Amino acid sequence: MLKDWKFSKHYVDSAINSVIGLVEGWIKLYNRGKVKKKPEITKRTVYVKSTLISFRNGVLKVSIEPRKKHLEVDLSKYPWIPKDFDRVGGVLMTENELIITVKKDVEPNAEKWASFDVNLTNLTAFVDGEIKRYDLRQLYHIHRTYEVKGQRIQKLAKYKPKTSKKLLEKYSEREKNRAKNFLHKLTTQIARELKENNCGAILEDLKGIKDNVLNGSKEMNRKLSKWNARTFQFMLEYKLKWLGLDVRYVDPKNSSKTCPLCPGHMVAYEGRLMKCENCILVMDRDIVAVLNLQMWGMGSPKALDELEREGLSRDESSKPLCAPT
Ligand SMILES: [Zn+2]
Known part of the structure; x- marks a missing residue:
């Protein structure tokens, strides 16, 4: 898969992992008799590994092609993203969206x-x-x-x-x-x-x-x-x-x-x-x-x-x- 691959290598890794996850999930359903058709990729998405991400001063950078192309998002521009997070969690890329999760360490309790x-x-x-x-x-x-x-x-x-x-x-x-x-x-x-x-x-x-x-x-x-x-x-x-x-x-x-x-x-x-x-x-x-x-x-x-x-x-x-x- 790396032949003629100009993008960051980690994307190939992610693709393999996604497919393994998909097939494993499918096998479980198949063994329970819940599926008839073969597994199928319905949405093209890729999980962006943390090694491909940097986050500094509110700006998220995602590497696309090593040292050539990257995606830059200023998270402070989006009012619906909470400001009080501790770090960026998983990032998913779809064909037209970048899905970013943000994390905060809390120990929930209640009176x-x-x-x-x-x-x-x-x-x-x-x-x-x-x-x-x-x-x-x-x-x-x-x-x-x-x-x-x-x-x-x-x-x-x-x-x-x-x-x-x-x-x-x-x-x-x-x-x-x-x-x-x-x-x-x-x-x-x-x-x-x-x-x-x-x-x-x-x-x-x-x-x-x-x-x-x-x-x-x-x-x-x-x-x-x-x-x-x-x-x-x-x-x-x-x-x-x-x-x-x-x-x-x-x-x-x-x-x-x-x-x-x-x-x-x-x-x-x-x-x-x-x-x-x-x-x-x-x-x-x-x-x-x-x-x-x-x-x-x-x-x-x-x-x-x-x-x-x-x-x-x-x-x-x-x-x-x-x-x-
Ligand atoms: Zn009663």
Whole structure:
């Protein structure tokens, strides 16, 4: 691969490593019977090794051709990059983007805790003894808009399979970007609010939740809800940790079916209300959930915490590289 290669040699190294990662990931999925097609590079990206990077006085330099060509970026010109980082972390180059991660050493802790429950159209939080609701209808609307578009394109698929596939990919990318944009604003706002109260966050550990086999719109809603929740958690976690606030994950099993007051069992009552079979409590199911999450989260921290979180961040960071299709 180095024959006639004029660029910095480390890029060849990186390319080999990426492909190994891609194939290893694919083999795992293949052995579990989850893939049929051969692995495929869907996005051309390269990880820039730290030896090719220098960072001085706010300016990042990336070597392209040794001693001939380099890329220079003045990070201070981009207002969304936080100013208070300790060092530059991994750098990824795509065909039209340079993705830079910045790192800060923190030991997150928290005086108090807030718990969160993400649903399709609203987010319920229990912060410092107070129930807060955040409207997610705009987010739901974004997803719905693209769902309708997708259905229209699907009708085209019979006659123009290639065009429709391209269109679907384009729209799915746009949907994700718009949804992420919404969630970025929301999580930034929540992180600020929590910082004022010195509150850490208790979040649902979604790993254990089985994908029920549902059909049609129910299945679609379940998937959306999970995507929203995972993206929300991922964003909130790193924003909180950046501010020095801790995050805990708890098993959310039966969180909306357990009475927060007594050992009783809650059953569906009216609309979103739940009723305890043992005492007199009648309460909105989302509020039952955040109360329980908070109590469970403040009890003994569960040991799965650390492992699960590592798993989540690994999933997220390997996605843009090369997802097996
Ligand atoms: Zn009860």
